[in-house]
Amino acid sequence: MEYRQIGKTGEKSSIIGLGCEHLDGKPFGQVQETVDAALENGVNLLDVFMPGDEVRQNIARALGGRRSQVMIQGHIGSTDVNEQYDISRDLPTAKRYFEKLLRIFGYIDFGMMFFIDSEEDYKGVFETGFADYVSSLKQQGYIRHIGFSSHNPRTAARVIGTGLPEMMMFSINPAFDLYPAETNALNALDEGLDRAAFRGFDPERAALYALCEQKGVGITVMKTLGAGKLISPEYTPFDRPLTVGQCIHYALTRPAVASVMLGCQSRAQVLDAVHYLDMSDAERDYTPVMGTLRSDFAGNCVYCSHCQPCPVGIDIAAVNKYLDIARLDAAQVPPSIRSHYAGLAHGGGECIGCGSCEKRCPFGVPVMKNMAAAAEIFG
Structure with missing residues (x-):
């Protein structure tokens, strides 16, 4: 368990x-x-x-x-x-x-x-x-x-x-x-x-x-x-x-x-x-089952990790998750969320812009843009 x-x-x-x-x-x-x-x-x-x-x-x-x-x-x-x-x-x-x-x-x-x-x-x-x-x-x-x-x-x-x-x-x-x-x-x-x-x-x-x-x-x-x-x-x-x-x-x-x-x-x-x-x-x-309904999730990360592997080792789903939370109030991101993000082995700022993640994403998430946003918010 x-x-x-x-x-x-x-x-x-x-x-x-x-x-x-x-x-x-x-x-x-x-x-x-x-x-x-x-x-x-x-x-x-x-x-x-x-x-x-x-x-x-x-x-x-x-x-x-x-x-x-x-x-x-x-x-x-x-x-x-x-x-x-x-x-x-x-x-x-x-x-x-x-x-x-x-x-x-x-x-x-x-x-x-x-x-x-x-x-x-x-x-x-x-x-x-x-x-x-x-x-x-x-x-x-x-x-x-x-x-x-x-x-x-x-x-x-x-x-x-x-x-x-x-x-x-x-x-x-x-x-x-x-x-x-x-x-x-x-x-x-x-x-x-x-x-x-x-x-x-x-x-x-x-x-x-x-x-x-x-x-x-x-x-x-x-x-x-x-x-x-x-x-x-x-x-x-x-x-x-x-x-x-x-x-x-x-x-x-x-x-x-x-x-x-x-x-x-x-x-x-x-x-x-x-x-x-x-x-x-x-x-x-679960993503293959959604079939034609995938478009209903368009642009939204559902943390399915189809974007992996990242060539520089970024846990893209985790970065997107903390970014979604931070965006609720980017001016006052809770210390616990900052701490969780800081604990990741690789942050969004390490993205090299290769685009391999976006090619694999079933939902058209702008991953590279999100990595840059996470780097800006979390530093």
Whole structure:
């Protein structure tokens, strides 16, 4: 297993996590085998957003004495008052459900403010006592870090702007990134991923990932497979289905991403997910699948590294990533980003202008121009 730092939290997560939603309603034996397979393969991050007591208790029972070996994302505001998965900003209700979660697991590593997608959601968290309650949970040690979940890049950026969250769970896949920011990604998923609605690589989504890297807000990823539609011959919006490994790789190559949370419900599915670790670069490469939709990413570096090798050894994808982050505010580039850039073996200023990278780039990125821009910004 490989591990990455989750933003500035100081915690390191496995790059593949276990989303536990599909364990809901399953017999304990199935929950046990799935959790065992995850831990045996180095998975140390579990997402438990489900409000039902039975599934929570089954997961805790499956962990047994291994609770300290995993980190749990537990969601505040996730209830089943009116339906199976319901959102509540009513404090007494939210407290009741979350405090039951605490009793089951003892403590929660990442206390996630649940599902902040709209203006109404934002107000329900930040213009009531909800956010104060979450802060108090951290102050008292019941949660170790504050996070939130979202599917909307505009609202998510606004939440990050409050300075409260340390990490975010966000829906990332190559189809969602092609929808304009105002599109409700979940509705698009329910109605079917429609390539006719794509409007090119959404700049607000790209800016959100860069903002998270800039602010040290780690990202864990949901909807990596687009609820299975991206790997389905029938429902994929691309020329052919992506593989599980290609979907994982796309998410892991976005800035600030620490882990992808895959909704496994059996040992076989866990093993299929962690097979990503043994894949070659060619097997992970998602760009051939995009086919005629490559033009939607035109001019945008997606950090796929098709530009490599550079004859002078520049890690072009890394330089482009730090450049994208720096461009959010070139006058005040965070010291951490400057430090990351300075730690590269070769900077953009070493580009010799041979153009071999641009010939290989599937998306027409002006690599040489970007290398010069990085040299100017970072020195």
